[in-house]
Amino acid sequence: MMRKVCSLLFALIVMTVVTIQSTDKVYAALTDIPDKYASEINYLIEQEIIFGYPDDTFKPKNAVTRQEAATMIGRSLNLENNRQNTKFPDVTEEHYASGYIASAAEEGIISGYADGTFHPNEKVTRAQMATLIARAFDLEETSSHSFTDVANSAWYYTPINKVATAKITVGYPDGTFKPGKDITREEFSVLMARAMDGNVDSVGQESEPDRTETVIGEKMVTTDGLNVRKGPGTSYDIVGNFSDGQEVKVHEEDGSWRYVSGNGVEGYVHSAYLADIPKPVIAEKIVTTDNLNVRKGPGVSYDIVGKYSDNQKVDVHEVDGDWRLVSGNGVEGYVHSAYLADIPKPVIAEKIVTADSLNVRKGPGTSYDVVGQFTTGQAVDVHKEEGSWRLVSSGSLEGYVHEAYLTDKPSVNRTVAIDPGHGGSDPGAVANGLVEKEVVLDVSLKVREYLRDTGINVVMTRSSDWYPTLDGRVNIANRNNADSFVSVHANAFLSSANGVETFYYAKGMTDREYKSYKLAGYINERLHRSMEMTDRGVKNAGYRVIKATNLPAVLTEIGFLTNDEDAAKLKTQKYRDEAAKAIAMGIVDYYNWRE
Ligand SMILES: [Zn+2]
Known part of the structure; x- marks a missing residue:
């Protein structure tokens, strides 16, 4: 057979000798030869088929043009290389490769396009490269070897099959050949070295580049147990799986499939299960104005990319001066911090x-x-x-x-009538420099203050120094739809008598009477503790003001004016506050009990 193979064999013999002596000085300086393909690339460099760039790089990922392919094949076959005008109108003798292109065309290794042109600067696809190699090295043997993406009917089926049968290529790990992919310098070197050497073992097993070297994006897996497959489809073997939230690097796109790697697994997954990696959220805010402009950058000069409505919840990702990078409702961009507020926490x-x-x-x-x-x-x-x-x-x-x-906090709308005892012409008890009507008015007004925030409405039977009749006090309560009645008094008796007590009225124990009893208990319990006074307890007594009403009603005595110690306390704001708080909180207790 063939002059080409003979000349190739001759070249091999010669170059093997040359190689031994010139290895270092020829290629040692190239800085970017990948280890994986070092033997193939160095083999071609030694044989002066391919060269590095003037900056001492090899640029393994660079594409190979048609004129470069023609040149390298021409060198490997020792074809004539006299620059000349060729039969291709776009390859004249100005072209450095015109000699090899003319020779290779003459040998039937390369051909032009239907319109007669050659397109010397066009990139060579893997299918075209297989065709060139099959012709250049007179590959004739075929086999049943197949690639999933090389159809029997394709124009490149036979040359690719020949190249694969000669074990010059094994394709990609997923069983594809990727005929339409531009061939890189390192891939070209692998194929050429094998074609020339003919001994696959001596130039390394791997025919294909590391597919994870190129990263075109980063994504996050959105489902648990996502199958990672050998090829771009569900019919391919499963090589592993990813968990929900796994971050992966995307290396290639193939239809709706992505070749990804992460967590030590690489292969194809369907793009439907990949999402953008969420930016870290440093705060959550709400928008406080309508039609808030969302901008591309941190300033009003940047383009508007969207708008937010009032109350839109947004995640804050970055702080940039007064501006915030936020996202929400499918819009991401910068807004001014003046239009963001803290999100109110849920109230439980x-x-x-x-x-x-x-x-x-x-x-x-x-x-x-x-x-x-x-x-x-x-x-x-x-x-x-x-x-x-x-x-x-x-x-x-x-x-x-x-x-x-x-x-x-009582949730039902309630109204309590607070009744400061006596008033006006009726001073009540007078002892130890204290006048009952004054003390109880002071305390009662404080009760109103302490209840103001509780949601309980307060009706005062008097809020100044005058005397409503006992029936008049009850009428005020009824007229204002009060649902309980608390009359506030201070006691008088022998100077030894002391402490607090609270009265209710019960003839039997009707609903109203029972509620009165409970109200008295709640107030008295808090009162004796707050006043730090003797607990005289709750007592049943028929005072008119608590007897002649249909409301639950109590009369509370906040201490004895006639007792030195009780009186001393009732002279102070501190204990008047304590009395008022105790009565107010006792009323809250009562209403909570009623709920
Ligand atoms: Zn009184």
């Missing part, structure tokens, strides 16, 4: 604070810093429970408080 309960100077802390424990204080009667929103601690907020103050100092 509404509570009433039952203690004064209640420390609000940064975390759920007494070791955390105090960030502020709440006062008795303050309504707070509960956002989170952590053991005995509650994350609460009221106004701009937010933090943790112990649940022991919270009580439920």
